[in-house]
Amino acid sequence: MDLQYAAVMLRQMRISNRLPASLLPTAFSMLVEARREAPEFLDLTVSNPTQCGFDFAEGAWxxxxxxxxxxxxxxxxxxxxxxxxxxxxxxxxxxxxxxxxxxxxxxxxxxxxxxxxxxxxxxxxxxxxxxxxxxxxxxxxxxxxxxxxxxxxxxxxxxxxxxxxxxxxxxxxxxxxxxxxxxxxxxxxxxxxxxxxxxxxxxxxxxxxxxxxxxxxxxxxxxxxxxxxxxxxxxxxxxxxxxxxxxxxxxxxxxxxxxxxxxxxxxxxxxxxxxxxxxxxxxxxxxxxxxxxxAPARRTKVLDRAHDNLICLDEFLKEYPHLSRLPVEGGWSVLLRRPVYHGADDVACAKRLLEETSVLVHPGSFFDLPMEGYLVLSLLTPPRNFREGLSRILPRLPVD
Ligand SMILES: Cc1ncc(COP(=O)(O)O)c(C=O)c1O
Incomplete structure (x- = not known):
């Protein structure tokens, strides 16, 4: 059933207040879905380890x-x-x-x-x-x-x-x-x-x-x-x-x-x-x-990749001193800090990057960051995509 039509039908039924008032996708997620099929699309938010190109030798278990x-x-x-x-x-x-x-x-x-x-x-x-x-x-x-x-x-x-x-x-x-x-x-x-x-x-x-x-x-x-x-x-x-x-x-x-x-x-x-x-x-x-x-051998593969991606990001950041990253004590993500320029909140920035470069990153607000100026990248991203994605988005994050 068409989502908009289903939303209208739902309003005529009694369902519990425990569910969100609207389940319609946000403008940003609709844009992501529209762009996902483009051949040049790169996803720097992938965090499903079964879809990140790891060779885990699954047969063992x-x-x-x-x-x-x-x-x-x-x-x-x-x-x-x-x-x-x-x-x-x-x-x-x-x-x-x-x-x-x-x-x-x-x-x-x-x-x-x-x-x-x-x-x-x-x-x-x-x-x-x-x-x-x-x-x-x-x-x-x-x-x-x-x-x-x-x-x-x-x-x-x-x-x-x-x-x-x-x-x-x-x-x-x-x-x-x-x-x-x-x-x-x-x-x-x-x-x-x-x-x-x-x-x-x-x-x-x-x-x-x-x-x-x-x-x-x-x-x-x-x-x-x-x-x-x-x-x-x-x-x-x-x-x-x-x-x-x-x-x-x-x-x-x-x-x-x-x-x-x-x-x-x-x-x-x-x-x-x-x-x-x-x-x-x-x-x-x-x-x-x-x-x-x-599990330890599998985690080593993930940690090695995360380390390599961080090294790659640090190399890039040398060319962009107005950008920086926060230390990653642990986990699968890195916070990229950018200057907050006039009128561009993180969602607007992520949307612009997606439209101009076909690269998907998460705006910090997706994770409820209490201030603007952060984009979130997944360190599980296959290294070639990570590097290519950075080469496309970093030049598009201006000084002010
Ligand atoms: C901090 C945190 N807790 C829990 C979960 C959910 O884990 P599970 O797949 O075991 O439900 C996630 C998923 O990414 C997470 O980031």
Whole structure:
């Protein structure tokens, strides 16, 4: 059905307010779709590792799909023990398989944690900048997100004072992404201590998304490389991750929640919740151990490419001193900083680049960056496309 016509029909029906008021594509995404088919189109935002030309030797883990575990499915709401043992081994840091619960993705893990911790109308504090994920996931559970912007002072810093002032009677949790997507920053050890202390004082849970934690590129010396290093946090801590990033296997659909500190008491209620869905497939659970064994070699390929792309960008930037990039402590993206010239916000800039050069980059506002002047590039982009894309867009980013 035609999208515009469907939108008109929908207005005549009653659907839940949990969904966005409009699902029509933005002008920018319509432009992207229109340009995508052009032969000269280059996508500098690709972040699906299965479509970035990596040679991952996929055959290694597929025999697990024919295993007895898959053929004789035994439902366990927490997930199969062998998969949880493999995940505990992958993380180390004294994680026990009994403190792990499997989900079909990290996004699903968020939904289950929101269900676990919040009643409709409750609030969670979420970081900004960040991957655009939380608002919709929270709204679908009938809860609100309150965006707390990091402030930029040499690096993006968590605004603990703003977080504290935003805590109200209906606040239930704080979400952090370590390292952040797209700013690439790990929490500092000091930030971690402040966040955990704030959550303990206010009786809040701390949700730590660590899907990119194994992709450290230029970490600062005081980076907290994983929240799991704090073996005894003062507040309930839920760490989220999944095969989609850890093993570059988004198609397998396997995520997990690690329970730390007082959160360990939540295994039973979470298992009850998971039991209503049993959404994790037997095949995903069966491949977990083999996929995690193969994961370090796969991540090395991604890290090598990200390093090479950063070197390439730095070489280019020597010719354009009015442009710069932020350090990438970890993750798959780099923030390119440009002077904000008259009347051109980041969406207008990305749109102009797409129209003039057929190169797609993300405007910073896509990730809720609290100020203009940033474009986001994916470091997973095949190097030849990355170089060619830069050679087309950088001359089009003028001094003022
Ligand atoms: C920070 C962050 N968390 C979670 C996800 C979703 O991961 P999954 O594919 O496991 O749902 C993404 C996706 O890119 C992400 O960037």
């Amino acid at each position: 597929t025999p697990a799909l024919a295993s007895e575990e898959v053929l004789r499915y035994k439902a366990d709401p927490c997930g199969s023990l062998p998969a949880r043992v493999a995940i505990a081994t992958h993380h180390g840091c004294g994680v026990h398989p009994e403190d792990i619960l499997l989900t079909a993705s990290t996004s699903e893990a968020y939904s289950w944690l929101f269900k676990l911790l919040c009643d409709p109308g409750d609030q969670v504090l979420v970081p900004s900048p960040s991957y655009p994920l939380f608002e919709h996931l929270a709204a679908l559970e009938g809860i609100e997100t309150v965006n707390i912007s990091a402030y930029f002072h040499e690096r993006w810093c968590s605004d603990i004072t703003a977080l504290e002032s935003a805590c109200g009677p209906r606040t239930r949790a704080i979400v952090v992404v370590n390292p952040n997507n797209p700013s690439g920053q790990f929490l500092s050890i000091g930030e971690w201590k402040d966040l955990a202390a704030l959550c303990a004082t206010r009786d809040l849970a701390l949700l730590v998304d660590e899907v990119f934690a194994d992709f450290a590129l230029e970490p600062a010396v005081d980076s907290l490389r994983t929240a799991l290093l704090d073996g005894d946090p003062p507040c309930p801590v839920f760490v989220l991750s999944g095969l989609s990033k850890v093993a570059l296997l988004p198609q397998v659909k396997l995520g997990w929640i690690l329970l730390r500190g007082k959160a360990r008491a939540c295994l039973e209620p979470l298992a009850f919740l998971a039991d209503q869905y049993l959404s994790v497939s037997a095949s995903a659970q069966a491949v977990a151990a083999t996929a995690l064994l193969a």
